[in-house]
Amino acid sequence: MKDLSKAAEVRRELVGEDSAGQRIDNFLLRICKGVPKSHIYRILRSGEVRVNSKRAAPTYRLVAGDQIRIPPLRLPDSGAAPPAIPLREFDIVYEDDVLIALNKPAGLAVHGGSGVSYGVIEQLRRQRPEAKFLELAHRLDRETSGLLLLAKKRSALTALHHMMREGEIEKHYLTLVKGRWMNPLQHVRLSLHKYLNEAGERRVSVNTEGKAAHSIVRLLARWENFSQLEVELKTGRTHQIRVHLTHLGFPLCGDDKYGDFPLNKELHKIGLKRMFLHAAQLELKHPLSAERLSFATPLPDDLRQFLTRVDMNEKRGYGAI
Secondary structure, eight states: OOOOOTTTTOEEEEGGGTTOOOOOOHHHHSSSSSOOHHHHHHHHHHSEEEEEEEEEOTTTEEEEEEEEEEEOOOOOOTTOOOOOOOOOOOOOEEEEEEEEEEETTTTOOOOTTTTTOOOOOOOOOOOOHTSSEEEEEEEEOTTTTEEEEEEESSHHHHHHHHHTTOOOOOEEEEEESSSOOOSEEEEEEEEEEEEEEETEHHHHHTTTBOOOOOEEEEEEEEEEEEEEEEEESSSOOHHHHEEEEEEEEBBBBTTTSSSHHHHHHHHHHHOOOSSSSEEEEEEEEEETTTTEEEEEOOOOOHHHHHHHHHHHHHHTTOOOO
């Protein structure tokens, strides 16, 4: 890194209507291209960033007309060119003037950061340079495939965030777990707590001191060693499905954080190359018109083919794969 504090000047930004309601940390990450995330948070914590001449916490939500002072920033060495963001065609399930629903492929992050140079949002912005506003409405884990919502206007993003906080968006996921799940329908209410492990990686555990989390699990199919489940999220906590099911003794097949690691190695050899989790269905009111919307995407080929293998083995009487 090189410090540009001597060469660069203080930057001042006027918050417009499109940015009203956004957290200041996310605003700075968006407009300060190339600046490390850790540096953004350091200048916020130190008070070097000022809003209307006052210190602002990272969680401060901007108001139209706010005056932001941004100090000279430390940028990556110019000798190393930033990685190019490749163009990519996405499977757009729905789009109008304020909302996009797309089918995210597995293996692609929703945004850059934590060792990932780019994700869905960066690729979509490059594909649409004319877009004045384009933001993620929620997130999916990198290895999770399926439905992802993006907002094309700040008003739509604010409405979507409100609906998610209030549990007004129905989210259904499909997964395959180790073990024989017996209940046709089961409500799982276990509070979840986020923490960092010894390697500094984010993890989540069931903890009564954590935030309330509610999942509804429905049994779709059951074999000797595996069960296919549909999970409806009533809350949207980090890693909620993975932690809830693992805590109950049913780890997701292919889960590299909370799963059965020896089993995952065996499953990888025979075709399951990632975590078996797919965001299959979303139901919500349109963020502006209140029209009822319903989106669905089928299991992708890799997961469907693996399920076929499980089913064939069961019919042949092999039980385990």
